[in-house]
Amino acid sequence: MRTLDGLIKHGVKGRRILVRCDLNVPLSEGAKRTVTDDGRIRASLPVLTKLLDHGARVIVAAHLGRPAGPADAAYSLGPVADRLAQLLGRPVEMALDTVGPSARLLADGLGDGALLLLENVRFHPGETSKDDAERHAFASCLALLTGGEDDGGAFVEDAFGAVHRKHASVFDVATLLPHYCGDLVRDELNVLRELTGEPERPYVVVLGGSKVSDKLAVIDSLLPKVDRLLVGGAMCFTFLAAQGHEVGDSLLEADQIEACRALLTATSADGTPKIVLPSDVVVAADVTEEAAAEIVAADAIPAVSKGLDIGPETVKTFAAALADAKTVFWNGPMGVFEIAQFAAGTKGVAEAVAAVDGLSVVGGGDSAAAVRALGLDVTAFGHISTGGGASLEFLEGKTLPGVAVLDEA
Ligand code: ADP
Ligand code: MG
Numbered sequence: 001m002r003t004l005d006g007l008i009k010h011g012v013k014g015r016r017i018l019v020r021c022d023l024n025v026p027l028s029e030g031a032k033r034t035v036t037d038d039g040r041i042r043a044s045l046p047v048l049t050k051l052l053d054h055g056a057r058v059i060v061a062a063h064l065g066r067p068a069g070p071a072d073a074a075y076s077l078g079p080v081a082d083r084l085a086q087l088l089g090r091p092v093e094m095a096l097d098t099v100g101p102s103a104r105l106l107a108d109g110l111g112d113g114a115l116l117l118l119e120n121v122r123f124h125p126g127e128t129s130k131d132d133a134e135r136h137a138f139a140s141c142l143a144l145l146t147g148g149e150d151d152g153g154a155f156v157e158d159a160f161g162a163v164h165r166k167h168a169s170v171f172d173v174a175t176l177l178p179h180y181c182g183d184l185v186r187d188e189l190n191v192l193r194e195l196t197g198e199p200e201r202p203y204v205v206v207l208g209g210s211k212v213s214d215k216l217a218v219i220d221s222l223l224p225k226v227d228r229l230l231v232g233g234a235m236c237f238t239f240l241a242a243q244g245h246e247v248g249d250s251l252l253e254a255d256q257i258e259a260c261r262a263l264l265t266a267t268s269a270d271g272t273p274k275i276v277l278p279s280d281v282v283v284a285a286d287v288t289e290e291a292a293a294e295i296v297a298a299d300a301i302p303a304v305s306k307g308l309d310i311g312p313e314t315v316k317t318f319a320a321a322l323a324d325a326k327t328v329f330w331n332g333p334m335g336v337f338e339i340a341q342f343a344a345g346t347k348g349v350a351e352a353v354a355a356v357d358g359l360s361v362v363g364g365g366d367s368a369a370a371v372r373a374l375g376l377d378v379t380a381f382g383h384i385s386t387g388g389g390a391s392l393e394f395l396e397g398k399t400l401p402g403v404a405v406l407d408e409a
Contacts, residue, residue, distance in 0.1 A: 004050065015057065020061050020157055063167075156180045158184045235253075245299045276318070284305065328359070350370065360382040
């Protein structure tokens with residue numbers, strides 16, 4: 001795999017370098033949308049700064065959310081361009097399109113050490129198309145913005161949060177230009193390799209977040225490797241249902257109950273169950289700041305209530321299960337942390353993960369945002385990954401298209 005430093009050694013001054021970044025950040029609602037968590041933008045700065053400092057003409061491709069169609073204004077990268085310029089301390093030129101007249105004009109006119117951000121690549125149907133030819137055609141247009149290989153064009157893959165997608169700007173474009181692995185992708189992969197190699201024990205995984213169906217595959221492949229797996233978030237209710245408990249109006253994936261029941265039988269060497277579920281939960285009738293919240297036992301959730309956080313007793317149990325861990329991977333908030341009265345579980349678990357004397361890795365866009373939003377000391381964690389889906393698929397042992405393509409010459 002060729003590295004960014006290798007590219008820089010060859011000299012990048014005056015060359016147009018296409019960089020795929022992960023700038024998929026949460027925005028505020030309303031007329032003037034602003035970036036509410038800039039973690040992924042900050043994580044993209046080292047590679048961009050390195051290239052700009054060496055006089056490259058940098059063209060950044062990135063996506064934002066899942067726009068319904070082209071030019072879905074709510075998904076414009078405009079607010080991201082503003083924040084990027086602020087953090088870089090340099091001007092950011094923003095194209096009005098992805099590979100259209102605006103992008104071509106600005107790419108052709110780029111000066112040495114200047115940066116152009118293309119509009120949301122998902123505005124173009126070729127980006128996510130299942131049709132190889134359609135994706136390839138869009139990737140060719142992206143590659144052409146650099147002038148192509150003969151004109152010094154090159155591609156740097158730095159969007160770790162997107163490498164699990166076989167998308168035009170992540171995968172296909174690397175088949176069309178000399179390609180290099182960015183520092184963020186390199187660092188993320190190095191940490192995740194520590195988790196899949198011979199992690200120091202006890203190895204404890206904490207999973208939460210919204211959908212159990214998204215995470216069953218990773219639970220399946222992690223269970224044999226971990227000593228304990230702590231389950232919170234909305235997904236714990238499908239497991240509680242699998243144990244025969246009523247979960248009221250909580251999020252439940254009925255079609256996953258059987259699969260969860262099978263997973264619950266896993267035990268460690270000493271015969272204790274590997275999966276640890278909440279013993280108490282915070283419930284309310286509505287997912288609002290005003291709703292009256294109460295703490296109930298996990299086997300006594302009222303029929304009209306939604307489980308929205310793990311309870312204080314569970315936080316203690318989870319913290320105790322993490323106390324002697326030497327390796328921890330945490331993905332998915334323990335509750336609806338965006339609302340203060342359902343944030344205590346996530347905060348408590350985050351503090352326990354931060355206190356771990358060993359390697360602690362946080363993966364997942366919302367989990368990383370929670371760590372920052374709840375005011376925790378980010379330096380207390382071993383690594384905060386920018387990629388949720390990507391890190392989970394790596395841990396499952398799946399091939400990441402955006403990484404595999406870099407291995408090819
Ligand atoms: P990540 O991005 O870290 O991988 P997910 O996207 O899987 O995490 O899940 C994050 C979302 O899960 C958050 O928006 C949070 O509000 C939601 N969530 C967590 N617990 C619950 C719950 N009990 N009920 C409803 N939503 C929940
Ligand atoms: Mg998420």
